[in-house]
Amino acid sequence: MLLYDPDNATYEIDGTRTDLALEYRDQLRGPYSLELQRVLDKMRSTPMKGRFALIVVEPFRKFALARLSGERGVPPEMVEGVTYASIAEAEWDIFKRRWQELTGRELNVPDR
Amino acid sequence: MTSTTGLIGYCQPLNIHGDETTELKVSSNGPEACSVSVHRIICGDIDPDGPGAEFEKMDWGGAAGLHVRHQPVNAGSFALAAAGPDTAGARTLRISMNVWPTMTQGKRQCILHWGALRFELATDGRLSVRLGDVAATLERPLMKRRWFRAELDVATDVLSLVAAPVTPCAVWTDPTRAHAPRGAKALPKAEDPILFAAAFDRWQGELPFVTDAYNGKIEAPSIRARGRLLAKWDFSRELTGTRAFDIGPHGCHLTLVNTPMRGAAGSNWNGSVESWVRDPSQYGAIHFHDDDMTDCCWQTNLKITPPTDAQSGFYIARMTAEDVQSDVPFFVSARPGKPKADVLLLAPTATYLSYANTHIKFDSHNTENLYEAPMVLSEDELYLNEHRELGLSQYDTHADESGVVYASERRPMLNTRPGLYTFNYLNDTHIVKWLEGQGVSHDVATDEDLHRHGRALLNPYRVVITASHPEYYSTEMWDALYGYQQDGGRHMYLGGNGFYWRIAWSDDHPGVIENRRGISGVRTWEGEPGEHHLSFTGEPGGLWRTHGRAPQALAGTGFSSTLFVRSTYFRRSEDSRDPELSFIFEGLNSDIIGDFGYRGGGAVGLEIDRWDADLGSPPGSVILATSEHVGLGGLLSGEEYITTTRALDGVQNGRVRCDMVFFATPKGGAVWSTGSIAWATSLLWNKGENSVSRVTRNVLRRFLDPAPFPEPASGDHAGSTGSS
Structure with a gap:
């Protein structure tokens, strides 16, 4: 029986490639370049424990940032004080947070 | 915010006919009393930027001051x-x-x-x-x-x-x-x-x-x-x-x-x-498994009996109390052999059961990759994560990592109701609202009706519509739909990834379906060696395709790819200009169809199908239109390639596409397939004035016309590939 391997995403994001971040910022839903796609695939394959997710605060209008527990039945943990008015706003912010966590570099590019 | 989980419940049975009774079973997480009203769903999509939710309140079935209490669930087999x-x-x-x-x-x-x-x-x-x-x-x-x-x-x-x-x-x-x-x-x-x-x-x-x-x-x-x-x-x-x-x-x-x-x-x-x-x-x-659960066995709080002449459709029992509004689905089906309309919409309740209470956003490592967006967690989903006793979906694994093969209707199904889960059930109500908006009188029946009554259910209808995602089919369902097609029936398939998994129902296990994921297909778990046969019937489980009945044999198209990041559109083919097919595109002033929609901005999206004669697309079937610009977001399904390759996306692989297909069947029948889940969620764009709606209306109008379709000459159009 084949199971998921939480460590199967081995691609390393180059923290100097801020051009890819800008590409994502300007085209959240694609189409993406192949290099950006790899960055996104890596980010979306982070371990379930601690993975960023959004909690609906007010349907369609307000979302709170949280981290999954990675354990069945254990609720996500809210990231204190971080909410968004749209999914798009959240996606960009999560991208920046993941960039920092995965490359060790803060992503210093302006928001749109 | 109004809670959707302060009260939870289920109707048993899920599927009734007019003058039959369903029993509403409620468990309270707070309120001691609630009122209940019954509504027919015209559109259950509550997105304020969506097509407009619409519910028709019934003057039957409701109750006020209904006493409710917490009812425990005994999980574990x-x-x-x-x-x-x-x-x-x-x-x-x-x-x-x-x-x-x-x-x-x-x-x-x-x-x-x-x-x-x-x-x-x-x-x-x-x-x-x-x-x-x-x-x-x-x-x-x-x-x-x-x-x-x-x-x-x-x-x-x-x-x-x-x-x-x-x-x-x-x-x-x-x-x-x-x-x-x-x-x-x-x-x-x-x-x-x-x-x-x-x-x-x-x-x-x-x-x-x-x-x-x-x-x-x-x-x-x-x-x-x-x-x-x-x-x-x-x-x-x-x-x-x-x-x-x-x-x-x-x-x-x-x-x-x-x-x-x-x-x-x-x-x-x-x-x-x-x-x-x-x-x-x-x-x-x-x-x-310690998280098997196929019957909550709750006490009944309210009996709901629709009048004999109740319109068939998607219904909810809406429970309200202070700061709580929670809906419980049930279906009133057209009585087999007693049609009230020429059109039958099949609500794919097997799909709803299979997905019911999915936990993949919490449990499955690849979900964010599949959907290509961060997981958005609703109150219902957070509740399900913490209340595993409500049972799992067939997309889940058990706590011991083995796959879930049984799914039951005898429990609250918190993603099968108006709300924030925008797949399957909600999308199918777009079709209901579209039919109503077009003034098309229609009956509704369910997968379970199709399984139990087969041809007797379908035969009276001029047109049978399968919905956005009729993914799970028993042998009886498949045979009935195929027999209807071959006997002059008219079938409109307004979805994608249909007729994919072979499932079983069982009289010994009422309200439960069985599915084995096997070793092929897009699946969130893999079965154990030697355990791919259905315990309900002994039939092989897994993909219909591996049993010689690829979806192409039934619908002309069959699953090729997922496409979740953003949807795209169709472009008409040259073959579609055949004068005998001109009715389909009448009134259109562009070859581009469906570059809009409520799911990803297009009519080609989520899960898409393609034509393939080698997999069973019938001789004479015509590719009317094919997707363009599927892009990197389109990912070929595992059963669609043999040796490994990097060329598995919509940029590099011509099979990562969606084909709209038409074919005539014997005795003057016909099948028209859109091959895309997002087709249904584009119907209502611009208040139903759009090319997706127009094409669907054109086909429906012609399909309602009893004039037979000419049987195709053998091999006619059969060389079409439609590759873009």
């Missing part, structure tokens, strides 16, 4: 006899069985509970036998997913246990033993219930509630007293049913609760057969 085999006169017992544990850490798990006797796995995975306060425990833990032969003895003075791997391994070659003085506790008595895979806790009415449910397989348990056989259970007998058969002298048959997995490969399974039908003796195991 187990085997039970209210009274065990008679031990009168016996002073000693010998019990043997094989076990294949799938969880060996973290919780106590009871394999056998009988009076003061417990045979269990300790929290560290060590096997233990207890009689009252006395226990004999092996020194080493069992290994996961290996068969062990275990024998426990309650002798006059000694309690003992011996276990060994059925197939010896280097780290465990010889039997391991444990002993303890027996103590004073008496043997189980005849009136003691006997349970496998859980410990008895209490009777709640007639319901046994259990604790310490076990994860893993049990095989061939037997009980002897002084060499005399008291009971011996053969789990390969009556395999499709709900009891475990005792071949011993007393016939102490066990009732199986919460549908543990049958057709499970036993310790002697050697790969020579793949099905329990071929050799039941290799399938003498049952796989139990």
Whole structure:
């Protein structure tokens, strides 16, 4: 029986490639370049424990940032004080947070 | 914010006809009373930027001041006899069985509970036998997913246990033993219930509630007293049913609760057969899970009986209390043989059941990659994560990582109702609203109706519409729809990824469907070797495609790819300009169709299908239009390629596409397939004034016209590939 391997995403994001971040910022839903796609695939394959997710605060209008527990039945943990008015706003912010966590570099590019 | 989980409930049965009764069963997480109103759903999509939710309130079925209370759920599957085999006169017992544990850490798990006797796995995975306060425990833990032969003895003075791997391994070659003085506790008595895979806790009415449910397989348990056989259970007998058969002298048959997995490969399974039908003796195991749950068994709070002439459709019982509004779905189906319209919309309730209460956003590592966006968690989903007792979906794995094969309607289904789960159920109500907006009188029936009544259900209708995602089909459903097509019927398929998995329903397991994910197809888990056959029927499970009935054979198109990041559109083909097909595109002033929509901004999206003669697209079938710009977001399904390649996306692979297909069938019938889930969610764009709506209306109008379609000349158009 084949199971998921939480460590199967081995691609390393180059923290100097801020051009890819800008590409994502300007085209959240694609189409993406192949290099950006790899960055996104890596980010979306982070371990379930601690993975960023959004909690609906007010349907369609307000979302709170949280981290999954990675354990069945254990609720996500809210990231204190971080909410968004749209999914798009959240996606960009999560991208920046993941960039920092995965490359060790803060992503210093302006928001749109 | 109004809570959607302060009250939860389910209607049983899910599917009724006018003048039949469904029973609303409610559990409260706070309110002591609520009111209930019944609504027909015209559109259940509550997105303020969506097509506009619409509910028609009924003047029947409701109630005010309905008393409600919390109702518990007894999760975990187990085997039970209210009274065990008679031990009168016996002073000693010998019990043997094989076990294949799938969880060996973290919780106590009871394999056998009988009076003061417990045979269990300790929290560290060590096997233990207890009689009252006395226990004999092996020194080493069992290994996961290996068969062990275990024998426990309650002798006059000694309690003992011996276990060994059925197939010896280097780290465990010889039997391991444990002993303890027996103590004073008496043997189980005849009136003691006997349970496998859980410990008895209490009777709640007639319901046994259990604790310490076990994860893993049990095989061939037997009980002897002084060499005399008291009971011996053969789990390969009556395999499709709900009891475990005792071949011993007393016939102490066990009732199986919460549908543990049958057709499970036993310790002697050697790969020579793949099905329990071929050799039941290799399938003498049952796989139990502590999170199996196929019937909440709640008390009824309200009986709802639609009037005989109630319009068939998607209905909800809406429960309201202070700060709570929670909907419970049910379906009023057209009565077979009593059509009230020329058009039948089939609500794919098998799809709804399969997806019901999915936990993949929490449990499945690849979900964010599949959907290509961060997980957005609603109140309902957060509730489901914390309340695993409401049962899993067939997309989930059990806590022991084995796949979920059974899904039941006898429980709250929190993603099968108006709300924030924008797949399947909600999308299908776009079709309902579109039909109403077009003034198309229609009946609604469900997958279960189709399964049970077959052609008798379909025959009276000029047009049968299958919805956005009719993914799960039993043999009976497939045969009925195919027979209808071949007998002059007109079938419109407004979806994608249809007719994909082969499932089964069972009269022995009402309200439950079975699906085995097998070893092919887009699937969130993989079945165990030898366990791909359906326990309800003995049929092979998995993809219809692997049984010689690819979706192309039924719909002209079949699943090719997922496309979740953003949707795209169709462009008309040259073949579509055949004058005999001109009715389909009448009134369109562009070759581009569906560059808009409520799911990803296009009519081609989510899951998409393609034409392929080699897979069964009928001779004479025509690709009317094909997707463009699917891009990197389109990902080819596993069964669509043979050797590995990097060219699996919509940029590089011509099979990552969506084809809209038409074909005539014998006796003047016809089939029109959109091949895309997002088609249905584009119908209502711009208040229904759009190319998707126009094409659908054109086809529907012609399909309602009894004038027969000419049967195609053999091979006509059959060379089309439609590649963009």
